[in-house]
Amino acid sequence: xxxxTKRAHRGGARRAxxxxxxxxxxxxxxLTGPAVAASAASVASTAxxxxxxxxxxxxxxxxxxxxxxxxxxTDHGGVWNGAAGVADRTTGRERLPRDRYRVASVTKTFVATxxxxxxxxxxxxxxxxxxxxLPGVVRGNGHDGRTVTVRRLLNHTSGIYNxxxxxxxxxxxxxxxxxxxxxDTWQPEQLIALAMSHPPYFxxxxxxxxxxxxxxxxxxIVERVTGRPYGTEIERRILRxxxxxxxxAPRTDVRMPRPSGRAYSKLLSPDPAAEIHDVxxxxxxxxxxxxxxxxxxxxxxRFYRALLRGELLPAEQLGAMMDTVGMGxxxxxxxxxxxxxxxxxxxxxxxxxGHSGDTxxxxxxxxxxxxxxxxxxxxxxxxxxxxxGKVVEAEFCG
Numbered sequence: 180x181x182x183x184t185k186r187a188h189r190g191g192a193r194r195a196x197x198x199x200x201x202x203x204x205x206x207x208x209x210l211t212g213p214a215v216a217a218s219a220a221s222v223a224s225t226a227x228x229x230x231x232x233x234x235x236x237x238x239x240x241x242x243x244x245x246x247x248x249x250x251x252x253t254d255h256g257g258v259w260n261g262a263a264g265v266a267d268r269t270t271g272r273e274r275l276p277r278d279r280y281r282v283a284s285v286t287k288t289f290v291a292t293x294x295x296x297x298x299x300x301x302x303x304x305x306x307x308x309x310x311x312x313l314p315g316v317v318r319g320n321g322h323d324g325r326t327v328t329v330r331r332l333l334n335h336t337s338g339i340y341n342x343x344x345x346x347x348x349x350x351x352x353x354x355x356x357x358x359x360x361x362x363d364t365w366q367p368e369q370l371i372a373l374a375m376s377h378p379p380y381f382x383x384x385x386x387x388x389x390x391x392x393x394x395x396x397x398x399x400i401v402e403r404v405t406g407r408p409y410g411t412e413i414e415r416r417i418l419r420x421x422x423x424x425x426x427x428a429p430r431t432d433v434r435m436p437r438p439s440g441r442a443y444s445k446l447l448s449p450d451p452a453a454e455i456h457d458v459x460x461x462x463x464x465x466x467x468x469x470x471x472x473x474x475x476x477x478x479x480x481r482f483y484r485a486l487l488r489g490e491l492l493p494a495e496q497l498g499a500m501m502d503t504v505g506m507g508x509x510x511x512x513x514x515x516x517x518x519x520x521x522x523x524x525x526x527x528x529x530x531x532x533g534h535s536g537d538t539x540x541x542x543x544x545x546x547x548x549x550x551x552x553x554x555x556x557x558x559x560x561x562x563x564x565x566x567x568g569k570v571v572e573a574e575f576c577g
Contacts, residue, residue: 230259232577233555236570237263244564246443246455249274250557251476252574266440266560268455276476279425279439280558281463282543283470283536285479286428287394290468291333291519292486293401293412295496302404305330305499305518312400316368319375326383329400332393333518334504340377341390342370352465353539354447357458364431365464370395387507387516391469394519398468409468421485426474433460436473442540443561455561458540470536476556479543483533484551501532527576537562546571 230252237248240263247264260276297303309317309324309332317324322339331337343349351360374392381388398409405412410428418426427436435442445453463471474482485491492500503515503522513524523546524530533554535544540560544567547554555574559565 229256230261230574232573233259233570234261234263236566236573237261237557239569240264240559240565243566245559245561247274247440247560248557248565248570249276249278249280249476249560250555250570250574251276251480252553252555253480254553268441268443268457272440274440274560275438277425277438278558279436279473279475280543280560281435281442281538281541282472282474282479282558283466283538283541284391285474285534285536285543285545286466286468286470286472287519287536288483288486288534289413289417289428289472289519290394290397290401290409291500292491293409293416294329294333294397295492295500295518296416297401297404299493299496303329303400305333309396309400312403313396316371316399317375317396320378322375322379323383328383329397330499330518331383332397332400334387334516335389335393336384336387336504337390337393338379338381338383338386338388339390339392339396340374340379341388342374342392342395345373345377348373350447353444357444357446357461357539358456361458361461362433363465364462365467367395367399367467370467371399387504389506389516391466394469395467401468410471413472417482417491421481421490423474423478423482426472426478426482428472429463430471431462431464433462435459440560444540445563446539461539466538470538476558479545479556480547480554483545483547484554487532487547487549487551525572525576527572529575531571531575535567542567544571546575548575 233250233252237250240248245264246268247266248262250261252259262274266272266274266278298305306328309327313324317327327337327339350356371392380386401409401412410430413428441457442459443455444458446456489497500518500520503517506514506516515522520532521534522530522532531546531548533545533547540562542559542562542565545556555571557570
């Protein structure tokens with residue numbers, strides 16, 4: 180859940196639930212796309228009213244340029260599904276409650292949960308160094324895996340450079356080069372080597388800086404400890420036990436499972452009139468353990484509810500996950516980052532937990548009260564417009 184008021188590490192939308200992580204990553208570009216008319220018949224509700232403010236923000240996102248917005252809310256009144264705009268700009272098909280979408284950095288909570296489960300059974304310790312599990316991998320330009328712990332990977336206090344921030348790589352995978360390189364397979368070792376070609380942001384433990392490299396390393400540690408890829412462990416330990424049939428870690432599969440809509444991007448162009456590209460198909464190894472997963476809103480809510488209610492972790496490990504650190508200069512004290520889990524105190528005083536993520540053509544977020552009784556999961560099928568923070572605040576404070 181990165182709540183944000185500025186676009187995160189992949190482009191230019193204004194988002195507040197993604198804003199904390201964007202500010203932490205020191206990214207500040209804000210772009211606005213052309214308006215797209217909202218669908219008047221796009222709302223379905225199975226509960227009583229009370230979500231009009233949330234629906235207005237979905238409509239506003241579409242007015243801001245997002246082709247289609249989709250949300251699912253659970254609270255004491257039941258389940259409410261809201262939508263606006265379209266899932267497919269060519270056919271005009273509306274967004275559906277069970278549509279699947281790329282959840283990007285929401286993946287981090289799944290990966291952190293697996294590592295904490297491994298700690299709970301004595302397979303590793305959060306204070307193990309990266310060097311212990313991945314000898315010689317974090318070296319170069321001031322990086323030293325002997326001073327970085329697993330805990331510092333998971334709460335982004337490692338100081339390790341974010342491979343996504345490399346200008347050449349960024350243009351290749353998110354800018355103009357995307358159309359040429361969208362099907363490329365990236366090995367974790369390639370992404371780590373790219374990060375090691377840059378100096379660290381700070382000495383381990385002396386600051387906070389959101390870095391996807393941390394979770395590429397976390398995924399590698401899962402495989403080193405278990406002998407199985409992180410995606411396999413997520414399936415074994417979380418997806419199957421919880422019955423999350425719409426959720427997957429797709430490895431190298433570039434396709435989206437059905438049902439799903441399309442995903443759209445302007446590929447980092449600062450021109451409001453830039454061409455909109457269909458970016459639905461892409462090789463998820465570009466994000467790997469930092470953000471490759473696919474899910475739907477119902478599955479995401481089930482996962483976070485089970486997590487916060489202690490169904491996936493013993494009390495000690497859940498406590499460690501929810502032990503948050505400040506997110507650095509420019510990020511309000513209302514935000515804190517734990518181990519793959521973001522906390523925010525909203526202006527109305529409600530405390531929420533979750534995560535958000537964005538990748539080419541898809542921005543997603545999950546936010547939930549501590550007891551799991553009130554939650555929202557939603558998605559925009561564009562990466563240059565919309566404000567996730569307004570959606571979250573409308574639901575919990577509206």
